[in-house]
Amino acid sequence: MTEVSDWRNRIERYRLLGYRCTSCGTIYFMRRRICPKCASKEIISIELPKNGYIDNYTIIRQAPDRFKKYEPYAVAIIDLNNVKVLAQVTDLSSTNENLDGIPVEAVFRILYEYGKSGHIVYGTKFRPVI
Amino acid sequence: MDRVVIVDYSLIPVGEHWDKDLGDLAFEAAEPLIDKYREIIDALYIGNALGLYCNLQGNLGAYVADVLGFNNIEAFCVNNAEASALSAMYLAIRAILSGEQDVVLVGGVEKITDILNRKIIEGLSLSVYHGLLNKTGISLAGIAALMAREYIKRYNLDRKYISYLSVQDHENAVTVKHAQFRSKITIEKVLNSPLISDPLTIFDISPVSDGSAFVLLMKESLAKEYGLNYVSILGMSMATQTTCIIDREDILDFKATKLAAKKALEEAGLKISDINVFEVNDDFSITGVLSLESLNLFDKGKAAIEIANGKTKRTGIFPVNTFGGLKARGHPIGATGIYQVSEVFMQLMNLAGDNQVNNAKYGLVQNYGGLDSISCVFILGKGEVA
Numbered sequence: 001m002t003e004v005s006d007w008r009n010r011i012e013r014y015r016l017l018g019y020r021c022t023s024c025g026t027i028y029f030m031r032r033r034i035c036p037k038c039a040s041k042e043i044i045s046i047e048l049p050k051n052g053y054i055d056n057y058t059i060i061r062q063a064p065d066r067f068k069k070y071e072p073y074a075v076a077i078i079d080l081n082n083v084k085v086l087a088q089v090t091d092l093s094s095t096n097e098n099l100d101g102i103p104v105e106a107v108f109r110i111l112y113e114y115g116k117s118g119h120i121v122y123g124t125k126f127r128p129v130i
Numbered sequence: 131m132d133r134v135v136i137v138d139y140s141l142i143p144v145g146e147h148w149d150k151d152l153g154d155l156a157f158e159a160a161e162p163l164i165d166k167y168r169e170i171i172d173a174l175y176i177g178n179a180l181g182l183y184c185n186l187q188g189n190l191g192a193y194v195a196d197v198l199g200f201n202n203i204e205a206f207c208v209n210n211a212e213a214s215a216l217s218a219m220y221l222a223i224r225a226i227l228s229g230e231q232d233v234v235l236v237g238g239v240e241k242i243t244d245i246l247n248r249k250i251i252e253g254l255s256l257s258v259y260h261g262l263l264n265k266t267g268i269s270l271a272g273i274a275a276l277m278a279r280e281y282i283k284r285y286n287l288d289r290k291y292i293s294y295l296s297v298q299d300h301e302n303a304v305t306v307k308h309a310q311f312r313s314k315i316t317i318e319k320v321l322n323s324p325l326i327s328d329p330l331t332i333f334d335i336s337p338v339s340d341g342s343a344f345v346l347l348m349k350e351s352l353a354k355e356y357g358l359n360y361v362s363i364l365g366m367s368m369a370t371q372t373t374c375i376i377d378r379e380d381i382l383d384f385k386a387t388k389l390a391a392k393k394a395l396e397e398a399g400l401k402i403s404d405i406n407v408f409e410v411n412d413d414f415s416i417t418g419v420l421s422l423e424s425l426n427l428f429d430k431g432k433a434a435i436e437i438a439n440g441k442t443k444r445t446g447i448f449p450v451n452t453f454g455g456l457k458a459r460g461h462p463i464g465a466t467g468i469y470q471v472s473e474v475f476m477q478l479m480n481l482a483g484d485n486q487v488n489n490a491k492y493g494l495v496q497n498y499g500g501l502d503s504i505s506c507v508f509i510l511g512k513g514e515v516a
Contacts, residue, residue: 013265030259030374058275059328060267064252067267075268077276077376086376088266123265
C-alpha cells in the first residue's frame with residue numbers, strides 16, 4: 001500500500017500468483033512462510049489458472065479513495081477449479097445483473113494510481129468470457 | 131484462587147465528537163473512576179485500534195496515563211483491531227491473576243472522526259490481510275457482504291432475515307443514553323436504504339463512532355475488603371484464525387469465536403444455555419448472525435430466523451445486545467469491548483434501567499477483530515459466584 005510494497009509485490013499481482021504447500025497440497029491466496037494446516041515450510045508460488053467462474057460477489061459502492069474512480073465495481077470470489085481467489089470483475093455492462101456462475105477470464109489492468117507521484121499500480125482483474 | 135472482579139464502570143456517549151480529541155474522550159470517560167479510585171490504581175491498560183492512523187498519536191499507554199494525570203504507573207496499549215478493548219482487559223486480568231497487580235484501570239478509546247469517510251473505509255480494512263484490499267479494492271463491508279450472500283444462498287433464505295438484528299439493535303437503543311442512534315427502524319427501511327456493498331445497506335453496517343469507556347478491576351478479596359459490589363470474571367478465552375478471509379475453508383465459520391467461547395464456558399463451568407444476557411460483535415448484521423451461531427446459541431443457518439422470531443429480544447429467551455449493539459449503540463472500534471462489558475455489568479448489577487433484563491445472573495461478551503481473525507469471549511457472573 002506504499003509505492004515500495006506495491007513494487008515488491010508486483011509479480012504476485014501481474015501473474016496472479018497463489019502459494020501451494022508441496023506437502024499437503026493446499027493452495028493459498030496469501031503468501032505463506034509456513035503452512036497453517038501441516039506446518040511444512042516447503043511452500044512454492046504458482047501461477048493460478050486464468051479461467052474460472054464467479055462463485056459469489058458483491059458490488060462495492062463506497063470504496064476507499066484509491067479505488068473510488070471505479071465505483072460501483074464488482075469484487076468476486078472466483079472459483080479456479082482447485083482454488084478460490086478474490087478479484088475485481090471488470091468490463092461489465094451493468095452491475096445490476098446477477099453474476100453468479102458466469103465464466104470469467106483474467107486480464108491485466110490498472111488497479112489504482114498514486115495522485116502525487118503519478119505511480120500506476122497494475123494487477124489482475126477478471127472479465128466475463130464472451 | 132482469588133478471582134478478578136469488576137467493581138465499577140464509566141463511559142461517555144458514543145457518537146461523532148467533532149469538538150473533542152482522543153485525550154478529551156479518554157479523560158471524560160475515565161474521570162469518575164479517577165476521582166474515586168486514583169490512589170489505589172496500580173496499572174492502566176488501554177485498547178485502541180486506529181490512533182496511529184486517524185490521530186497520528188502513538189504510545190497510548192504513556193499518553194493516556196499522562197492525560198489521566200498518572201505518574202509512574204505501569205501502562206500498556208493493546209491494539210488487536212476491533213478486539214483491542216477486550217484484549218486489553220484480558221491482559222489486565224492476567225496481570226492481576228499473576229499477583230503482580232491488585233487494582234487495574236482498563237479502558238478503550240477511539241477517535242475515528244479526525245479523518246474523512248473514504249480514509250476511514252481504508253482504515254477499517256487494516257484488520258484483515260492487506261492484500262485483500264490492495265489486490266481487489268474490497269472493503270471490510272464488502273467482505274461482510276460476501277458472507278451475507280453466501281448465507282442467503284446456502285440456506286435458501288429471504289434476504290430480509292439478515293437484517294432483523296439491526297432492527298432489534300435500534301429498538302433496544304431507544305432508551306439508552308450513551309447510544310449513537312436512539313430511533314426505531316423497520317425492516318423495510320433497512321431494505322430500502324442505500325446499498326453500501328450488495329446486499330448490505332447502510333442499516334446493515336455499524337456506524338463511524340468515537341467513544342471511550344473504562345472499567346475498574348481488582349482482586350475479589352480486595353473488593354470485599356473495600357465493601358464493593360461486583361461482577362466476577364468466571365471465564366475468558368481468546369483465539370485467532372487467518373486474516374485472509376478467502377483462505378478460510380468456510381467464510382461462514384467463525385472458528386476463533388467458536389473456540390474462544392467453548393474454552394471460556396468450560397472455564398466458567400457453564401453451558402451456553404445458562405447465559406442470561408449476551409453482547410455480541412455485530413459490526414455488520416450478518417456477522418452478528420454468524421457470531422450467534424458460532425457461540426452455539428443457534429444451529430447453523432438458523433440464527434437469522436430465530437432473531438426475526440424474537441428469541442434474542444430483550445424480553446426473549448436469549449437477550450442479545452440489550453443496549454443496541456454495535457449497530458445502534460455504536461462501534462468505537464478499539465473501545466467497543468469495554469462498552470460491551472460495561473453493559474453486561476449494568477445488567478448483572480441491576481443498573482440497566484429501562485433496558486433491564488429480569489434475573490440476569492450470567493452474561494457473555496464476544497468481541498472480535500478482523501471479521502473473527504481474533505476473538506475474545508468473556509463469561510461474567512453476578513456478585514459472589516461459587
